[in-house]
Amino acid sequence: MLVDRLEAVINSGSRIALTNRVMIDEREALDVLDLMRTTVPEEIKQSRRINQEREKILAQAQTESNRLVSQAQERVERMLSEDSVRLQAEDQAREVLNLARQEAEEVRRGADEYALDMLDRLDGELHRIRASVRNAIEALSNQPAHPSLEDEER
Numbered sequence: 001m002l003v004d005r006l007e008a009v010i011n012s013g014s015r016i017a018l019t020n021r022v023m024i025d026e027r028e029a030l031d032v033l034d035l036m037r038t039t040v041p042e043e044i045k046q047s048r049r050i051n052q053e054r055e056k057i058l059a060q061a062q063t064e065s066n067r068l069v070s071q072a073q074e075r076v077e078r079m080l081s082e083d084s085v086r087l088q089a090e091d092q093a094r095e096v097l098n099l100a101r102q103e104a105e106e107v108r109r110g111a112d113e114y115a116l117d118m119l120d121r122l123d124g125e126l127h128r129i130r131a132s133v134r135n136a137i138e139a140l141s142n143q144p145a146h147p148s149l150e151d152e153e154r
Helices: 002-011 026-142 149-153
Strands: none
């Protein structure tokens, strides 16, 4: 590039003995400097454009990053909310199930009590009928024998 060309002009110059000085071709050095004057501002402009483009890309990346983080946070909140709703529904389901079990147990107890009461009544009724049957058997057994109708006809 231009720096390399300027370095070549200086290196091609003649050294002055016993000093650090170099004699260079003035015209060639001025040509390189003129070229640098015209080229460097363009390179600076290009560098600024590149820097502005880099800043624009960084801003876009930051915006995209913020958007992605926001979406992730919303998704996490939605999932937590859904999880909370699910947990609430599970709690309510357990509560309803427990109530249903309690009611079923109460119905079972009521049915058992009713059945026991009916069986007790039936048992009492059977005892009463059995006693009536025994009384009837005893009454018939203790009756004097009736003469048969054949005997009466004779």
